[in-house]
Amino acid sequence: MVGTGKRNWLRVKGSPGGSRVTFLELFFDLVFVFSISQLSHALAAHYTPLGALEAGLMTFAVWWVWIFTAWVTNWLDPEKTAVRGMLVVLMLLGLVLSASIPEAFGDKGLLFAGAYVLMQVGRSLFTLYAFKHASPSNYRNFLRISTWLIVSGVFWIAGGLLEHEARLIAWLIALAIEYTGPASGFFVPGLGKSTASDWDVSGAHMAERCALFVIICLGEAILVSGRTFSELPFSSLTAVVFATGFVGTVAMWWLYFRFGHERAAHRIEHEEAPGSLARQAFTYAHIPILAGIIVHAVAVEFMFSHPHETGNIGVMASVFGGSGLFLAGNLWFKGATSGRLPLSHLGGLVLLILLAFVAPFIELYLAGMLATAVLIIVAAWEYKSLVGQTAAHTIH
Helix, strand or coil: CHHHHHHCCECCCCCCCCCCCCHHHHHHHHHHHHHHHHHHHHHHHCCCHHHHHHHHHHHHHHHHHHHHHHHHHHHECCCCHHHHHHHHHHHHHHHHHHHCHHHCCCCCHHHHHHHHHHHHHHHHHHHHHHHCCCCHHHHHHHHHHHHHHHHHHHHHHHHHHCCHHHHHHHHHHHHHHHHHHHHCCCCECCCECCCHHHCCCCHHHHHHHHHHHHHHHHHHHHHHHHHHHHHCCCCHHHHHHHHHHHHHHHHHHHHHHHHHHHHHHHHHHCCCCHHHHHHHHHHHCHHHHHHHHHHHHHHHHHHHHCCCCCCCHHHHHHHHHHHHHHHHHHHHHHHHHHCCCCHHHHHHHHHHHHHHHHHHHCCHHHHHHHHHHHHHHHHHHHHHHHHHHHHHHHHC
């Protein structure tokens, strides 16, 4: 009877609702709306090389705790009471994690680390328990995963107790351990390592979950534009910056959802080894996509506050870097799911690199308009390429 109960916690693969994203998962994502907002504000408020490194580290941590939960709810059914309880507890801890982001490298370091470790290790141990009598292979997988997360958790907690550079180093080690885990198959002496065939994920569910997280990040970019625009006196310049930020965000949405998401969902759903493709395309390739959107939101904030600024290489880097990171992530994502690298994205990255040479001599708002123009060019180029491919396929 115990075994049957645990098996009932799992999604029924192949059933009509087996790949459905539940309302509780969407509710869970609301916490991460707050996280993304906190991250973009933290980066804008501490826009220095060290501040960027700290914001980057926290972005990697937030993404990792979210994507691990997405993998778990790919197997466990959020409609079951026990799984619901687990997700609600994770929401509470995620709220604590998000609230501590601004002072994570200050007085709330231990709070940030403690919430993170409880989320990672607690969720992994819960899933281990759920799989104990239901799936021996996944049970062994989560024994390995739990081991890796406990080891990294030691460095997270140690970092929370340390200060300044020592905290940063400890947390970088913790992240390195966690990000190495999937690539190494979570190898543990005596337990071996996972294989691609062990990760029997639902591709449609994974694609939809990641798409929803991208929407969260794009929503934050829209909110930054709208909130800042509403707080400033109206002028033709603020209207231009507002339009630039909005069009740039829409271009990002178009590039990801019109040309990448549906194809990826179809490909992974029909893949013989979906776990390997999901790890590359969703677990890793989405990191620069999300980072690019966050940096883009910060760049829009700078364009509102310092539209006429010139010669500030760091601020210019946010304008061209946001678009560049986004294109690089989509290049990786689409290359992994289609088997070819889109030339449009390569061309867009080359254009951004060339524009970087003229960045010191132009005003910030003009740089934003040029970066947005590159995204529009890439979208038009890709659209034309896909139309041509469709026409050629129809003729043959």
